[in-house]
Amino acid sequence: MKLLEQRILAQGKGLDGGCLKVDMFLNHQIDVDLLGEIGKEFKRIFADCDITKILTIEASGIGIACITAQYFGVPVVFAKKGTNKNIGNNLYTADVYSFTKGITTTIAVSKDYLSENDKVLIIDDFMANGKAAHGLINIINQSGASIEGIGIVIEKGFQPGGDSLRALGYRVESLAKIKSISDGQIEFM
Numbered sequence: 001m002k003l004l005e006q007r008i009l010a011q012g013k014g015l016d017g018g019c020l021k022v023d024m025f026l027n028h029q030i031d032v033d034l035l036g037e038i039g040k041e042f043k044r045i046f047a048d049c050d051i052t053k054i055l056t057i058e059a060s061g062i063g064i065a066c067i068t069a070q071y072f073g074v075p076v077v078f079a080k081k082g083t084n085k086n087i088g089n090n091l092y093t094a095d096v097y098s099f100t101k102g103i104t105t106t107i108a109v110s111k112d113y114l115s116e117n118d119k120v121l122i123i124d125d126f127m128a129n130g131k132a133a134h135g136l137i138n139i140i141n142q143s144g145a146s147i148e149g150i151g152i153v154i155e156k157g158f159q160p161g162g163d164s165l166r167a168l169g170y171r172v173e174s175l176a177k178i179k180s181i182s183d184g185q186i187e188f189m
Contacts, residue, residue, distance in 0.1 A: 001041050001175040004153070005188055007034060014181035018128070018156060026153065027060035027125050035067045038175060042123065042151045043071035045173045049148040051121045053077055053114065055140065057096070057107055057132050064153060065123040072121070077114060079107035079136060092142040096135035109139050116144030127152040127174065130161025137170070149173060156181075157189045 013021040025031040051072050056065035057079045065076045079094075080087060082105060091108040098105065114120070122136050133150055140147050147170065155162045155174035158181075165172050177189040 001038070003034070003037055004176045007031075008154070008176060008178075008186060012186055014184045014186050018159065018181050020126075020154065020156070020178065020181055020186065022154070026064075030063050032067070035064055038064060038153060039067035039069075039071050041175055042068045042121075042173075046072075046121055046149050046151065049121065050119050051148055052117070052119045053121075053145070054123050055079070055109070055114070055120050055136055056123050057081070057136060060126075061124045064125055068121075068123050068151070075113075077109055079109050079139060081105045081107055092139040094135040094138040094142075097129075097131045107135050107139070109143075111143070114140065114143035114145050118143065118145035119148050120145050121148050122150040124151075125153045127155045127161045127172075128159045130165050133161065133165055133170075133172075151175075154178065 011024050015021055025034055051074055053074055054065045054069045054076045056062060058081055062078050069076045087110050090111045093106055093108045095104050096107050120140050124132055149171040152174040155177045157177045157179055162172050179187045179189040
């Protein structure tokens with residue numbers, strides 16, 4: 001998606017360790033018009049799928065998933081991180097390691113919101129090693145739902161997440177795929 005790539009080059013910052021800072025428009029301060037275009041693009045890419053739910057993980061994926069869901073006309077379910085007394089014990093859970101934070105967290109989705117009848121599209125802002133996607137896949141598998149695809153806004157193509165999921169047969173579609181981040185320079189595939 002050229003619009004997204006242009007925005008990454010204009011405002012994104014390549015940091016040490018392969019991190020990309022895009023919090024000025026994607027995941028801290030949010031450009032809603034850009035998210036609207038991202039949602040339209042995910043709808044175009046996955047138009048051949050019969051999506052009944054969009055699943056993401058809190059917090060950065062929620063805004064993207066919500067706007068994307070408007071184009072599909074379906075609800076968003078998001079996996080909560082950590083323990084939450086207000087969602088009860090009737091949960092699907094998985095452990096997820098965060099590349100950005102360097103910690104493992106348990107994520108949970110209430111069994112009330114995913115079932116074997118659902119056809120799920122996973123949406124997230126970033127993919128590095130694919131751990132968040134694997135955790136969400138684990139939850140979907142526990143529910144018996146089917147996985148229609150995985151939509152990622154920015155994939156770090158120099159890390160193994162996307163390729164490992166594709167090798168397992170999952171349809172992974174990324175709107176911007178980064179080849180490298182070196183000395184503050186960002187190069188796309």
